[in-house]
Amino acid sequence: MRRLHGEDAQFIFQETHAQHQHTMKVVVIDPEGARAPLDYESFREGVRLSIPMAEPFRWRLVKVPLRLGHPWWVEDxxxxxxxxxxxxxxxxxxxxxxxxxVISMIASIGLEHDRPLWQAWMVDGLEHGRLAYVMKVHHSLADGLSSAQLLLDMLTESPDEWPDPPPLESIPRxxxxxxxxxxxxxxVQDARTLGRLPRLMAKTARSGQAALRQNRTAQPLARSFAVDKVRWNAELTPHRWFAHxxxxxxxxxxxxxxxDVTVNDVFLAVVAGGARRYLLAHDELPADSLTASIPVSTRQPDQTRDWGxxxxxxxxxxxxxxDDPxxxxxxxxxxxxxxxxxxEERGPQLQHDYMEAWPIWTTVVNWLPRPMRRxxxxxxxxLIASSVPGPRQPLYANGAKVVQVISMGPLVMDLGLNVTGWSYCDDFTIGAVACREHVPDIWALMDSIIESFDELR
Amino acid sequence: MRRLHGEDAQFIFQETHAQHQHTMKVVVIDPEGARAPLDYESFREGVRLSIPMAEPFRWRLVKVPLRLGHPWWVEDxxxxxxxxxxxxxxxxxxxxxxxxxVISMIASIGLEHDRPLWQAWMVDGLEHGRLAYVMKVHHSLADGLSSAQLLLDMLTESPDEWPDPPPLESIPRxxxxxxxxxxxxxxVQDARTLGRLPRLMAKTARSGQAALRQNRTAQPLARSFAVDKVRWNAELTPHRWFAHxxxxxxxxxxxxxxxDVTVNDVFLAVVAGGARRYLLAHDELPADSLTASIPVSTRQPDQTRDWGxxxxxxxxxxxxxxDDPxxxxxxxxxxxxxxxxxxEERGPQLQHDYMEAWPIWTTVVNWLPRPMRRxxxxxxxxLIASSVPGPRQPLYANGAKVVQVISMGPLVMDLGLNVTGWSYCDDFTIGAVACREHVPDIWALMDSIIESFDELR
Structure with a gap:
């Protein structure tokens, strides 16, 4: 049993039926070389066998009455x-x-809070007889890197090896x-939060001064509510529209x-170029520069199995x-x-402290921006843009090779476009998700993203 | 623009994300004889062409603030x-x-109240190259007979004929x-309801007396809350599980x-026998007789296009x-x-009057039974059981023959099993729906139903 951190709890608090907070990882598999037929029965059994290794798959949410605190995970x-x-x-x-x-359809169905917050879908009918495994995981359970770990737990790094997990029945409840x-x-927790408030305020003030100093330099940080809304900065609907x-x-x-930049810089430039090209084609590019909210991992190498x-x-x-790419x-x-x-100057702790400081964080994130947005x-x-370094070595499912890894992130508030990039071996797959209603021509956006990469090559 | 009748509004008021209030009609089509390829594009176009004939497909719900009255349909x-x-x-x-x-999956996804309350799905991949068209219609738009009409509007009674509808653009908004x-x-409406209350009370008293008289006869009407709960009389979940x-x-x-009985009597006997057999096999048959809530049409032959x-x-x-079948x-x-x-003694009007008497009906139906149920x-x-006489003549979709018509009704309150029967030509197809969680072995129930018909033959 464990209490959700603030970072994890926010994904529970902000979920609505139009604002699903699950993410998806998809692996496309070439069945050639499989040691057994890759049918639905063997998929179901494979998932069942991986549950003992993947704690989050057994966690059930227990909410605090009246939302008076962070919920808990109970192992069941x-x-x-x-x-x-x-x-x-x-x-x-x-x-x-x-x-x-198919991914759009799966993404448009929410997860129920009264059950462990994941689903695994098998998709067949793909060209060349391929299959896809779709792992839908609530963001409160796992960020990008820890969902990569969940994926690794279900696959193997060689065609032969297969994990030998303990039986599910042996796990205590x-x-x-x-x-x-x-x-x-x-x-008690809320009282502690209140006690920590003066120190948090002092830290915030110092951090604010640092931000002001930063904004006087040549490279100010992007400010929130600084750029005109584009078509996808609108009230979310439940219907996801995905392209990759x-x-x-x-x-x-x-x-x-x-x-002399980073892979993440190239990814962001490709996303920026694609969004620019798409909005220009619709004559909707704002005069100010688009801004992105970018989740960055603070996970240490030894924390890959620290879930959440x-x-x-x-x-x-x-x-x-x-104009120039x-x-x-x-x-x-x-x-x-x-x-x-x-x-680095501020330290990564301030945002974490705020997220822990229920109900301040919930108020700041869920309530204060509402009138602003409206x-x-x-x-x-x-938009949201996020890239995660995925597996460098080929992965196998029961001897059959994974040929592609696709990722999809969640939409939050008015941030109605989420572009994620995942690397796998020598490939980098980009997935873009929006509401159907806002970007019905999501493939035009996807094509613009690819074209903006071709410009840089 | 029209105000929803009480009968229609109840399906809006009682809808939750676990208690979907849509019904489904499914037609299975043999593509042989089709005048054009039955692909997704032609399906989409066929549906688009039928919208001008089917008013309910263009109705958008407008809710009264604070739920202070029945909502309205606005043509859009x-x-x-x-x-x-x-x-x-x-x-x-x-x-x-x-x-x-596939029908279970489609049924488990709710309809959004901010759009016309229907969806049409094309299902391919069926054996013998067959296709299915799934029409998902909110119960507030159409009962069994009027959804049959919506189906007829999309199909033809001969392989050649094809309706020639007015263009969608010509319809005023x-x-x-x-x-x-x-x-x-x-x-104003609520005040009128209040004014009608004394007369309604008097009518209720007379009807109550009639019911008492009836219950002293050899064939009393089934009373509510008279029989022990069975496994499906439990809190609904969003996940439908369907068999046919x-x-x-x-x-x-x-x-x-x-x-010397009716087809509906045979249907009910088959459902009763099937439920009995299934519950006996689980050692769960209550000592008292099971009871059924049975919707019966009061529609006159000239009212097939009176929607709702x-x-x-x-x-x-x-x-x-x-024991004896x-x-x-x-x-x-x-x-x-x-x-x-x-x-016939009471007249069909009393229930209608209550349903019109918002908020009395909503209170009686949604709130009073809660403590009872708990x-x-x-x-x-x-359970709910319902049979509808479907088309007697074969139907065609663009020249291709409809070979089967399948129906699915909604679940309401603790009535977690709904069995519907629909006739088509010389066939009678029975569909049973429950929550996955309550009846995971729905096919065992379906097989029991079929066996209980075989007993009567």
């Missing part, structure tokens, strides 16, 4: 496998468009705490080395006012350097 | 066809189990009423003639204490005769 190995494991067939011809269509206990504990495509990680690295979220947020200007890349690189420096024509940020 | 032809028209492929081999699995107007109008199978309508008619609901509810004992059928027939007689071990009724 007695889960209903048929709720969690599902299947669907992609329409013919089963290419990237049809797979994205946590007792479910009483409402009284939950309330009492939360009140793959570029070469080797080529990205060549670009990175040539301009260990991320900080960077706010980056995407330099979409610059190389200049845009260099401007973005300067902005990420500044964000990294500012983060009554200004400015967006909090233009 | 400007709909987003890609929200309403969807597709999915059934897993191989595409038999009745896989089709039911209703203005959306202001909140002020909606509130004012509802207050077909029996011969000719054989049903032979049984009906032989025992025109039904009354019969409460019928299912005679599950009787023929005696059980005869007992059920006596119960339905008594219910018909009682209905604190008694008795179910309001054991």
């Amino acid at each position: 190995p007695d889960l209903d496998i048929d709720y969690h494991v599902r299947r669907v067939t992609a329409p013919a011809p089963g290419g990237k468009h049809e797979l994205s269509e 946590d007792p479910i705490p009483s409402k009284k206990w939950l309330l009492a504990d939360s009140l 495509d793959t570029i070469s990680l080797r080529e990205m690295k060549r670009v990175k080395n040539h301009f 979220n260990r991320t900080a947020i960077w706010s980056i200007e995407l330099a979409t006012t610059i 190389v200049e845009r890349l260099q401007a973005i690189s300067a902005h990420t350097k500044a964000a990294r420096a500012a983060r 009554y200004t024509s400015k967006a909090s940020y233009s | 032809p400007d709909l987003d066809i890609d929200y309403h028209v969807r597709r999915v492929t059934a897993p191989a081999p595409g038999g009745k189990h896989e089709l039911s699995e 209703d203005p959306i009423p202001s909140k002020k107007w909606l509130l004012a109008d509802s207050l 199978d077909t029996i011969s309508l000719r054989e049903m008619k032979r049984v009906k003639n032989h025992f 609901n025109r039904t009354a509810i019969w409460s019928i004992e299912l005679a599950t204490t009787i 023929v005696e059980r059928l005869q007992a059920i027939s006596a119960h339905t005769k008594a219910a018909r007689a009682a209905r 604190y008694t071990s008795k179910a309001s009724y054991s």
Whole structure:
């Protein structure tokens, strides 16, 4: 049994039926070389076998009455496998468009809070007889890197090896705490939060001064509510619309080395260029530069199995006012350097402390921005962009090789576009998700992103 | 623009994310003889063409602030066809189990109240190259008979004919009423309701006396909260689990003639026998007879295009204490005769008047039963059962013959099992829906239903 950290609890508190807070990782598998038929039964059994290794798959949420504190995870190995494991067939011809269509449908269905917060879907009907495994995980359970670990737990790094997990039945069950206990504990926690408030305020003031200093330099951090809303900065609907495509990680690295930037800078430049190109084509590019909210991992190498979220947020200007793609890349690189420096000066702790300080954080994040969002024509940020270094070695499912890894992040507030990049071996796959209603031509956006990479090559 | 009747509004008021209030009609189509390829594009276009004929497909809900009265339908032809028209492929081999699995998934996704309340899905991947069209319609728009009409509007009664509808663009749009107007109008309506209250009370008293008289006869009407809960009389979850199978309508008619009962009596006896057999196998059959809530159409032949609901509810004992299938059928027939007689004595109007008497009806239906459901071990009724006479002539979709018509009704309150029967030509297809969690072995229940028909033949 464990109390959710603030970073994890926010994904519970801010979930609505239109604002799903799950993320998805998709692996596409070439069945050639499989040691056994890759049918639904073997998929279901494979998932069942991986549950003992993956604690978050057994966690059930216990909420504190009246939302008076962070909820708890209670370990409950007695889960209903048929709720969690599902299947669907992609329409013919089963290419990237049809797979994205199926991913959109799966993403548009929320997860129920009264069960462990994940689902695993098997998708067949893909071209060349391929299959996809879709892992839908609530963000409160795992950030990008820890969901990579969940994925690794279900796959193997060689075609032969197969994990030998302990039986599910051997795992002890946590007792479910009483409402009284939950309330009492939360009140103690809230009192502690109150006690820490003066120190938090002092820290905030110091951090504010540092930010002011930073903003007097050549590379100010992107401010929130600084740029005009674009079409996807609108009230979220429940309907996700997804597209994905793959570029070469080797080529990205060549670009990175040539301009002395990072792979993440190249990714952001590609996203910025794509969004700019798409909005220009619709005659909707704001005069000010688009801004991005960028989750950055603060996870140490030995923390890969510390589940939940260990991320900080960077706010980056995407330099979409610059026409030249190389200049845009260099401007973005300067902005990420500044964000990294500012983060180092401030330390990663302040945001974490705020998130722990229920109910301050919930108020700041869920309630204060509402009138801002409603009554200004400015967006909090233009979009969310996130890249995660994925597995460098090929992965296998029961002897069959994983040929592609696709990722999808959540939409939050008015940030109605989320672009994620995941590397796998020599590939880098970009997934973009929005509400159907805001970006019905999501493939035009995806194509613009790919074109903006071609410009940099 | 039109105000929802009480019968229609209740399906809006009682909808939650676990208690979807849509129904589904499914037609399975043999593509042989189709005049054009039956692909997704032509399906989407066919649906688009049928919208001008089907008013309910263009209705958007306008709710009265603070739920102070019945909502309104506003005609809005400007709909987003890609929200309403969807597709999915059934897993191989595409038999009745896989089709039911897909129907379960479609049924588990709710309809959004901010859009016209329907979706049309095309399902391919069925055995023998067949297709299914799934029409998901909110119950507030159409009861069984009027959704049959919506189906007829999309199909033709001969392979050649094809309707020639007016273009969608020619349909005028209703203005959306202001909140002020909606509130004012509802207050007037509510005042009228209050004024009608004394007369309604007098009518209720007379009806109560009639019911008491009835209950002193040999065939009392089934009382609510009279029978122990069975496994599906539990809090609803969002996850529907559906099974369907077909029996011969000719054989049903032979049984009906032989025992001098109605087709509906045979249907109810089959459902009763199936539920009894299933519960016996689980050692869960209550000592008292199961009861059913049975929607009965009050629609006149000239009212097929009066959308919405025109039904009354019969409460019928299912005679599950009787071991002999023929005696059980005869007992059920006596119960339905008594219910018909009682209905004729009372007139169909009382229930309608109550449903119109917002907020009395909402209170009676949504709030009063809650403590009853929570604190008694008795179910309001054991299940919902409903049979509708479907098309007697074969139907065609663009020249391709419809080979099967399948129906699914909604779950309400603790009535966690709904069995519907629909006839089509010489077939009678029975669909059973429950929550996955309550009846994971829904096919065992379906098979028990079919076996209980075989007993009567």
